[in-house]
Amino acid sequence: MTTSANVSSASADRLARRYGTRPAPRPGRDAGDGSDSRPGLGRRAAWLGSAAVAVVITAIVVLLNVTGDDAVATAQVVSYEVTGPEETVVQLAVTRPDPSVAVTCSVEAIDASLAQVGARVVEVPAAGSRTTTLTVEIATYARAEQGRALENGCFAASD
Incomplete structure (x- = not known):
């Protein structure tokens, strides 16, 4: 007779063979389960980078609009x-x-x-x-x- 522990273990083995396994997280890195020893470092860097790009693009657009009109009449x-x-x-x-x-x-x-x-x-x-x-x-x-x-x-x- 098969128990549910054997079935879930067999299913997990079959899924691991089919799709591969995830490597174990390195110490100090995000394990993907929200238990990071440095929470949000990657997200924080992404937000800061996105904000910097947005500021640069906005400055370029404003500069082009202000200096783009050289018609004197x-x-x-x-x-x-x-x-x-x-x-x-x-x-x-x-x-x-x-x-x-x-x-x-x-x-x-x-x-x-x-x-x-x-x-x-x-x-x-x-x-x-x-x-x-x-x-x-x-x-x-x-x-x-x-x-x-x-x-x-x-x-x-x-x-």
Whole structure:
């Protein structure tokens, strides 16, 4: 007759042969049962490492957001007119915080699929007011559907 002690011992032997046995824990290491002589050292190091990585990533993101905008002016399209298959006229309002700074802005003409069919870099001279309105003619190699100013496309003019 088989006893439950023999069955559980036989089952344990069969499981150990099938899956192998776990090595005995070394002194001072976590045995996996919560009885560690140095509780939480591995977890503490993992938390500290994760916190350090999070701080570094946050600092990089903040730095990129603060220093990433070097545009000295913004350009906004007031109106545009497609005058034919080879030209588009764009009326552009350029606003800059310091009107004494000359800037260059990029303007483009795009077709229905938003592909660029013409572009032009426009120099905006220093002026007395913060906002300057220009009319820009863009030569195109295909019929444009609209004209637009490139986002972050205005920079200080080089001398």
